[in-house]
Amino acid sequence: AGAYKNKKTGLPVRGRAVIEGAISQWEPDESDPADFQGCNHALTEVTHFELTLDGKELFYVDFWERILRRNGVDLFEGVRGALGA
DSSP, rough: OEEOOOOOTTOOEEEEEEEEEEEEEEOOSSSSSSGGGOEEEEEEEEEEEEEEEETTEEEETTTTTEEEEEEETTTTHHHHHHTTT
């Protein structure tokens, strides 16, 4: 979760990304482990991704559900129907 600046209004909007996958690299920053500030990391085999800004779904991708939505529009609906899924 975080806040992003709306380029038109200059106001902050809430944002949230959910990523499910395998962490393949992890490098903590130089801070004391008790005061964790951040890290560099890499994900592989991502099977789920969601991105919302200001409560609006921009992307929803799920490998197992065979779903890909962009701005709420399901791009694989016809494919799933043809496959009988």
